[in-house]
Amino acid sequence: MIDRAGVSATIKKRYGAVLRAPWLEKCAAHIEQELREDEETAGSRKLVHLETQVRLVAEQLVHSEISDSCHPSLVVEAGAQHVKELAGHPGVFLQVQSVVDVGVSKYAMWEAAREKEDFEQRGIRPSYLPQLADEDDSGSGEANSTAGTLAEASGGSHPKIPRKMLKLVLTDGQRHVSALEVEPIAQLSAELAIGSKVVVTGAQTVEGTGVLCLRAGNIRVVGGAPVQYAQQTLRARMAELLGLEDRRGT
Secondary structure (H helix, E strand, C coil), X not given: CCCHXXXXXXXXXXXXXXXXXHHHHHHHHHHHXXXXXXXXXXXXXXXXXXXXXXXXXHHHHCXXXXXXXXXXXXXXXXXXXXXXXXXXXXXXXXXEEEEEECCCCHHHHHHHHHHHHHHHHHCCCCCCXXXXXXXXXXXXXXXXXXXXXXXXXXXXXXXXXXXXXXXXXXXXCCCEEEEEEXXXXXXXXXXXXXXXXXXXXXXXXXXXXXXXXXXXXXXXXXXXXXXXHCCCCHHXXXXXXXXXXXXXXX
């Protein structure tokens, strides 16, 4: 039911990912079982077009551990340990192992992540945000002035994560490569889920270091994240780096 060869070729062309045959077989068998169950429930058989097959496999791929699902794709320079400049289309399919904003202190990032999480999950508003209409508006002018300044920096509505320059560690399942954002990239953020899949195309490296220089046209976030990384939120990662006990950060 699943055209293994057709799906594998399409995913390689679209994402630059070379699927491991054992993983694809297991994935395809799982999808086929679900399709059979759907057919039994509906009482009719449906033709699953190749594009649908690719979508179903890709949905499993982005949530897989890349070392299980894909062959290594990073090429090391001869006689060196550095990764070569990445080729153009279709690019290289990689997994995010780490992301940190090198322009923001770890403590400031942890504090921002904590405040944002508390606001989103429990409705606790940081002191620097303007008070709601039904809240007590008492307080000194100086305090209100400071709150207004911080609120303006955060957008004035809800806590936001500081944004300067991101550094990522990416892997093909065998090798790791560091990547530095040299211009703001809208798809990236410090909150990008660990285990997310990305496609990197034509990124140049810093000579002698192997560090990739990322611009907006060099990286595309595909999404997903293996379940084993679910606890590695931004708050939890910053707390670990700082050596803090932060139970709500996990």
